[in-house]
Amino acid sequence: MNEHGFIKAVHRKLPPNLYRWKIHDTYTGGVPDAMYAGPAGTLFVEYKYVNLPKRTSTRIKTGLSALQLAWLDMMCDYKVVVAVIIGSKEGTIVLTKKNWHKPLYRPDFCHGLTVDQTSKWIVGHLNGKQNEKTKPNSSDSKLEKPMGEQESS
Helix, strand or coil: CCHHHHHHHHHHCCCCCCEEEECCCCCCCCCCCEEEEECCEEEEEEEEECCCCCCCCCCCCCCCCHHHHHHHHHHHHCCCCEEEEEECCCCEEEECCCHHHCCCCHHHHCCCECHHHHHHHHHHHHHCCCCCCCCCCCCCCCCCCCCCCCCCC
């Protein structure tokens, strides 16, 4: 699978009444791949698909460009809900709240979400029905995976 196929797989699982826009802007760098809207708000998502290294200690290169990082950070600072969804053969992780800056390693994906669960996270966010299992960055979530680092107090 590649990034395009990954996005299509997620979109196939979304309900038809959910507004989705696959963004293709050749004039503005850094703009995310998709925008979604529902009764509880909007969501911008940058998708990536990676091949995981064999070693657990090898840092994963997500392929996020400097422009993409700047756009995501700026929108996050403006309180716009943005996420980076990274897929792999082993599973998918959802990064919010600037967690896209944390280093990623193979073990972060070992308890990742399925494509179906990823689609349910998007729908839950847009319908305002997030629960602890699908809420990113909660301590009980599959999505949390603090990327090998402890939370600072």
